Amino acid sequence: MFRDPFMTFLVCFGHFDRESYRLFGEPRAHRQQVSAMLSYKEKKLFVSNSAFDHPSRHQTTWIGQIRDRTTGKIINIFNQIDYILCQKQNKHLLTNARSYAGTLLTSDHKLVKASFKLEKHKLCRKEQHSKRTPKPNIAAIVNKEESQRRYQNTLDTKLSSITSVRKNNTDNSKARADSVPDRLKCVQTIIKQSIEESVGCVATARQNKHNDxxxxxxxxxxxxxxxxxxxxxxxxxxxxxxxxxxxxxxxxxxxxxxxxxxxxxxxxxxxxxxKCDHAMFKATRLLYQKQFENPKVEDQEGKLASNPNDILDIVSSHFKTIQKPGKKKGPPNNLRPITLLNSLRKALSIITLNRIRPFVEEYLSKSQSGFRPDRSTADVVWTHKWLAAKTLKEDVIIKISGIDMSAAFDTIDRNQLLNIIATIVNEGELRIIRFLLSNTKIKTRINGATKTNTFISNVGTPQGDSLSPVLFIVYLEHALKEVRTTLPRPIVKYEKEIPNEIAYADDVDFIGQDYVNINEIQETLHKYQLKVNTDKTEFTALSKNEEDWKNAKKVGSLIGDLEDVERRKQLSTAALNKLYHVWMKGNKLKTTTKIQLYNSLVKSILLYNCSTWALTLTEEEKINAFHRKQLKKVLNIKFPVKITNKSLYKKCQEKPLSLQILKARWNLFGHILRRDSDIPANRATRAYFIQYGHKLRGRPTTTLPIVLNRGLIDHFRLHSTDDLVKITELAKDRKQWRELSARIEKAAEASQTVNWDATRQ
Structure with a gap:
């Protein structure tokens, strides 16, 4: 034996009381499960004495006798149960193997002999040197501008020569018969030759090999x-x-x-x-803004999974179905699909989105606020609040017809979508979008474990990346343009400033003096495979004499301020109670950690779209008291322990919610004033100061314009269109607007401190 592992020769021999693939005689009834023979295939062993065609007397290795029950005669039995095993990779060294009888030692087993021709040059495994062909130096083209210019010039020359040859041979039948794969292969060859001629090739080095x-x-x-x-x-x-x-x-x-x-x-x-300004660099930074530990995917045996299909199955098995809020459990339509996208596809989606963003912004109407930069749900709620304030100020009725789509992302016709995109973007971006939408696979899971076969989907856009929502709103915008042309809507005098539409993704509100005909809208949208959810269709009338509109929900917020505040309190209380076991841990968690959890998981729910609230001073104090009550629960402060409001805010490093709401309101107001003047939020703001009907008598109701005017100080006021123009010019200067907001916030904080001191006295 040699100590070198490449020169080791393994031989196993012995008595195996288990059948091999070749037996002689009757098998024994009591065969034991011998571990060596069970694993000989796994170890890649070769049975030597069964590989040669010898007479039976030189193949059998055991002799036994048994008495026949019927005749009483003794019958001899010959079996092969003794083997010499060698490695399959060394079986070429085997020259002979057979059994011998007539040994001097009395035994029912025969002598088994195997002959090997052991030579060092045959036993050693030869090193296999694979041919390594040089590869084109693509890295030089990516990193060096001079190489890019040389490559581009060489490529243009070769392509122009091919084009001229094809033009000269237009009458040649062979040239006309060239197939698309042949042309593609020709282009690939030209690209490779251009790289080799312009920047050369590099030798492929072995992995972990150093030429030192x-x-x-x-x-x-x-x-x-x-x-x-x-x-x-x-x-x-x-x-x-x-x-x-x-x-x-x-x-x-x-x-x-x-x-x-x-x-x-x-x-x-x-x-x-x-260059750090490369599109892939920017897209990758957006995906990995935070450092996360790379998870290890292990199989059932605890080994690291390496097969991509196995990794996909293991990862997908850990996902739980997501129930749509407010839907019954059971029907598959009430579950949200889970989309698994790799990082490369997400980065490519971000790059494509950045390239088509200017074309999309020009194509979309100003009424769409979803999935657009500097737009959010706050714009939609802000618009509805100003329209409601208009009806509370004057004798005006504004009717809103709201529609919503069912499975909007999953019903898009991709052919129509690509045809629409082709009229907006360039050919290069269209080719990338077609590639991203192709070869999308779907797999369903039943009872948590059983899975159906994967099938390719050609409908809808795969959710999970940043590009799919934008493609949807482009598709919806094309359908809404046809709706606007076919839908007869009355034109009244105040619709010149009041927005006709307010949209956020698939939630669209049509605004006018009368309700629109939903059936006509359904017929138009049906041409584009878009389904209107009739259960979510809402008809809302904004009027001083009606109160139902205050409970109308728009993108998660109620139009009525008090109603929305009460709903936010209920939702935040439910979220706070879910974390009861966290707040009760006492000193196990730091106060800063608890406050961070509260701000992230509870206060974010409480202050959703709080920048659109118009609250009186009494209502602000109520929400401040509610906030302090929640902070005491977080810190586990109970009776009889007492703490002042000032000490509580200092310990939690918090401010009263009224000040946070005030700051958010003025930030949103300045943000909207700096946007385009034709967006619904600015149109509704201007419409408020244009008188269309009779002004209502009595004390005005506290609305968003009144609260904003109450916060203004110095020479600024918000009573007319001229005041709005002055404030709009001020908002365009961010520095001056921040100074104005800081003065307003400082005055409100001083007033809050005076109220605390008066209460203490």
Whole structure:
């Protein structure tokens, strides 16, 4: 035997009381499960004495006798149960294997002999040197502008020559018969030749192999010493050689680490030298703004999964179905689909979105607030609040017809979508979008474990990336343009400033003096495979004499301020109670940690769209008291322990909610004034100051315009259109607007402190 693992010869032999693939005689009734024979296939072993065609007397290895029950005669039995096993990779060294009888030792087993021709040059595994062809130097084209210019000039020259040849051979039938794959192959060949001629090729290096002379000499020295260790018989000399070889191995490892670090530094230098304004850099930064630990996917045996299909199955098995809020459990339509997208596809979606953003913004109408920069649900709620304030100020009735789509993203006709996109974007962006929408696969899960076969979907847009929502609103905008042309709507005198539509994604509100005909809208949208959810269709009339509109929900908020505040209190209380076990941990969690959890999971629910609230001073104090009550629950402060309001805010590093609402309101007001003047929020703001009907008598109701006017100080007021124009000009200067907001907030904070002192006295 040799100590070199590549020169090791493994042989297994013995008595195996278990059938092989070749047996002689009757098998025994009591066969035991011998572990060696159970695993011989897994170890890739070869049965030597069953591989040669010898007479039966030289193949059987066991002789036994049994008495026949019917005749009483003794019958001899011959079986093959003794084997000599070798590795399959060494079976070419096997020359002969057979059994022999007539041994001097009395036994029911025969002698088994296997002959191998062991030669060192045949036993050693030869190193296989694969042919390594040079590859085009693509990295030089990516990182160097000079190389890009040379490559572009070479490519243009070759393509122009091919084009001229095709034009000259238009009458040739062979040229007309060229198929698309042949043309594609020709273009690929031209691209490869252009790279080779302009920037050259690079040799493909082996992985973890270094072309270093010092490392090569050290490796040769340690191999020579290893041979001396194997051939020497002097123990002292062998120990000295081992020490010397270990010293060389440590030097080799240090050298390898140094070379690997130099290689990594070289790659890092190439990355740092690349332009950071590249589209892929920007998209990747957006995906990985925070550092997360890479999770390890393991199989059932605890081993690291490497097969992509196995990883997909393991990851998808951990997902739980997401129930749509307010829907019954059971029907599949009430579950939200889960989309698994890799990082490369998400980055490509971000790049595509950045490239088509200017074209999309020009195509979309100003009424759409969903999935657009500097737009949000607050714009929609702000518009409805100003329209409601208009009806509370004057004798005006505004009617709103709201529609919503069912499974909007899943019903898009991709062919129609691509036809619409083709009229908006360039050919390059269209090609990328077509690629992103193709080859989308769907798999359903039944009872949490059973899965159907994967099938390809050609309908809808895959949710989960930043591009799909934008594609949907473009598709919806095309359908709404046809709705606007076919839908007869009355034109009244105040519709010139009041917005006709307010949309956020698939939630669309049609505004006018009368309700629209939903059936006509359904017929038009049905042409584009869009389904109107009749259960979510709402008809709302804004009027001083009606109160139902205050409970109308728009993008998660109620139009009525008090109604919305009460609903937010209920939702935040439910969220606070779900974390009861967290607040009761006492000193196990720091106060700062508890407040961070509260702000993220509870206060964000309480203050959703709070910038659109118009509250009186009494209502502001009520919500401040509610906030302090929740903070005491978070800190587990109960009776009889007492704490002042000022101490509570200081301990939690918080401010009264009324001040936070005030700051959010003025930030949103300035943000809207700086936007386009034709967006619904600005149109509704201007319409408030234009008198269309008779002004109602009595004390005005507290609305958003009145609260904003109450907060203004110095010479600013908000009573007319001229005042709105002055404030709009001021809002365009962000520095002056921040100073104005800071003065308003400071005055409100001083008033709050005075009220606390008066209450204490």
């Amino acid at each position: 002379e010092e490392l090569s000499q050290l490796s040769k020295r340690q191999k020579d010493i290893r041979v001396k260790i194997q051939n020497t018989k002097d123990n002292n000399k062998r120990d000295r050689l081992k020490i010397e070889r270990n010293r060389i191995l440590h030097t080799i490892r240090k050298r390898q680490i140094k070379l690997k670090n130099e290689e990594i530094e070289k790659k890092i230098e190439g990355i740092n030298s690349a």
